[in-house]
Amino acid sequence: MNHENRIFSWKGIPRSSRIIIITTMIIVVLITPNLAEGYYESSWEQVEKRSENNYNSAIIDENGDAWVFGDNGEIIFGDKIEQWMNFESPTNENLVTAYANNERIVAAGNNGVVIYKEYNSEEWVEIKMETQIDINSISMNSNDEIFVVSDNGAIWCFKQDNWIEIESLVSEKLNDIVFEGERGLISGSSGLILGSENNGENWEIRDTPNEVASSDIISIDFYGINRGYAITSSGEILKSTQEELTTTVGYNWYLKEIESENQSTSLDINLTSLEVLSTTKILLSGDNGYIALSKDGGNIVTPQLLSIEGDFSINDIAMKNAFVGIIVGDNGTILYTENGGEDSAVGFEIIDLSDFSEFVDFTKDNLLEGLKATVKIVIFGILLGFFIGIALAMCKTAPTTLKQMIEGDLERTLTLFWIIIPSTLFCTRIYGSGLGILSLSGLIILFSLLNYYINKNKIEKEGFLGISIPNRHRNNLIRILGLTLLIGMPLIGKWEIKGGIELIYTAISEFYNFHLGSNTFKLSAQIAYIFAPIGNPSEFMRLILGVGLTYLGLLFLTTNGTFSKKKIPYGKLVLISILWVIILTEIFVDSDSSGDKITSWFDLGWRLFLVLIGLLVTKRILPKEIKSVLKNSNDYTLTIEPWKIRPLQTIATLYTDFFRNTPLLVQFMFIHFGLQLGKHIQNIGLDLTSDLIAISSLLGPLDSLLHPIIDYISGSLFGPGKRSYLSAIFALGLNSAAYQCETIRGAIAAIPSGQMEAGRSIGLTYMGTMRLIILPQAIRICIPPLGNEMVNLVLNSSLASVIAYTELTRQGKLVVAITFQIFWTWGMVMIAYFVVTWSLALLLRRLEEKTRIPGLGISGGN
């Protein structure tokens, strides 16, 4: 084929540019945002301005009418929050705070002005305080007594028509007071929170986190009897919950780590007001027109859009219920919402959902979003699966046996066990796992490079790293290695490395402590122990490691230098004895301690079945002539070939067996909810991001260019709400890897063995032959089955909907929930899947044709 004559030739592009193009394409897909901001519009509508006064406080009373209080005593009344009018005010002092209960509405402001209005009265009445303090907040307790708080720790109560000052024990500025029944809370500067349990008669100082000791707690609010929230002017959110059954809310305050701010504790916004809408839903306002909503108690705080521009401060939020409410701010700003202040998606009303064209118009954006989300996890799932799959397939076909590791490469093996692994462990213990893994890979690369340069161009290799162990020492060194694997390196403190025996012992005793088996020796009663790994996963990993180490340790320790078969005298007899002990215990030991009665036909059958199995296995293991067995003890000898084990294959087999023998749906849920893999990866990613940003800030002028890019990529990969995205990619990828591994392994096995010989005979290394000769041919063979697997992966991606990843299927569910058009919705979802899968299949068919090797395959006319 002549590439030069084409308009566009992929092969004409230099290899490096091709890699850049593909990488760029992948990154673009990776970071494409799922939802454009244009889909949302603010739910806040501005109410026509009535003055340029700053409005400081707002309240919605029992009748559902709004009251707004501002500078110069301005009072605005919003009849049912619809008809707005100015209300005659008895004062011209600035009003800064208000409160309403089912009897009356109260407001207060500067110079000790306090006004109130009964519901059945049409006029505001002033009850001025003699001391002209500036009131910061007003509230009423369950006895309808009015409380106000002011600077210098002043608390005043209006009871029986008299103002009484209540001892507060503090001198800080008090910002906010709130009652929930008899329980009251006051917040103040220097991180102060006061609490009262007796309608405000006595106040005591409540513990607050040290981090807010210098912050001004600007607002505090209850929700019912089990949640309390407070905010500081520096943007922190404090939360109080009912702890266990004894401590009520308002005693324990802790600082919220805000997930959407990279676990920072501050929003970096000068907050002004807080409104708690439900146990976990809170609205926050701040300077510069900041209004934000959190639906999960402050984990994710999402700033909401405002319909007006400007640098005005929002001073107060008043909500009638969780949906209808107002916010008030400087320069006469009043904004009204019917959607709980939450940005609403555009175009969700006035459509006729029984008209198909309008239905499609309405849902296509959702479905396209879902499709995009599906394609994203599919692409990364496939890539992840393919690379892990190839690595696993190589591990499975790797010919490296224990014998080769020890006989041919003892130097390398000793370096691994005595230098690389201990150094890695120490690095991990001292500097944490990140540096530990880094040092592991670093050391391996370092040693390989050193070895490569030392042995370059030498016919006779000088062992590993130029060190060659003389033959007479080899066996002893192997035995010492075996000993270290068994007993570890018993140094002191964090320098200690446990050996196989200790690992097994601690793990077994740990598991035994679960007491999962009934008090019997019956094997079937111990069945609950199959769940022990979940009870202590890290101990289970140590058990597996321990078993492996003990096996290797015993083998190395007992080596005689021949690496051949091992004969265990009377081994077969021991095996059969163990088998029969288990079978007989099973049959004759009864867990009900009611003797060994046979209680049912099933019971009888089960016992007979066990005996039959026992007999069959015995016959299989023992030599045929039972008489000769009695004479010749050699026939009991068990012969095993322990050196034939291929460690890499064993590890890969464990992996594929696990993933192929559990349902994908369960894997999804275990990985996302159980392991919280998405969360961990997100945290690692965020750590990495902050490191990168720190590095980029050192680069001077480049920083302004790099910083936004890093922020954007990090946000689209590890940002809030990306956990299920990450989990979905990994669940799909890890599962697919197990299947792709088997496919690729099969293809590798289909390549004639002579190809490997031919590759090796011209001097290529094993990996070189694999990479240049075997894999290129194997991948071509397995394109059809891999295509099958990829199509499967697309279809399996619908399971990601169970972990709340909004891909196509989940969007379908949402659309059904809104529109109730089941047939149309699922039909459209199905077509969308078909389009994706079918184009993938076509692409693969084309790829298969393109990569076909000329002269190979079935041919021969029609």
Place this chain on the structure above:
Amino acid sequence: MEEIVLDIENLEKIYPGGVHAVRGISFNVKKGESVAIIGSSGSGKSTVLRCINRLIEPTKGTIKLNNQIINNPMADVNDIRSKIGMVFQSFELFSHLTVLDNITLGLRHVRGMKKEEAEKSALKVLERVDMLDRTKAFPGNLSGGQKQRVAIARALAMHPDVILFDEPTSALDPELIGSVLQTIRSLADEGMTMVIVTHEINFARDVADRIIYMDKGVIAEQGPSEIIESPKSERLKQFLSSMNEEK
């Protein structure tokens, strides 16, 4: 004294299943010499060949290439193999690569040559085996004889000290054998050191300076190519007559 390229001493191979394929044989190959190993199937001749470039690890004995022992576990097996060319019975060309790429593969990835340099070098050896006109073809589209000549070129390109031929013609149709034999013969004339395992008695007699007859894992008779005309041992006589009957 002539330089000895390959020196095999007391070579023995017992396969894991217990088959005693080679029972202690010794011979050497001098520089520029071509040695043919003949013998019936199962006589161990292919095993000997594969032991030489360590595709099979010998059980006992030493193999020296240019006076260096190559069959100890610590020797760099890849480097050794790159100095010993091998031509297989079933060609074993890399079917996904063109003829040219088949030959440059080793030069580029083992010898570390640049692409252009390797191609130049490859074209030279392709000329020697008379395959210059099919450099862009894929092995699947070549005839058996062409394939084997490309395989020979692939081995030659590495400039090996010795080339091992493992029954180079037994997978070929009789009319295709000629060109391959012609190529090997011209290599012999050019002074290439070669060890050839073959069934072609006449070819062995024509090309080889020395013939080794193996039977049941031992060398039953060896000597100059004339031993085919006048075999001394009874076993070789029988073998030769059975070969003639087949023809």
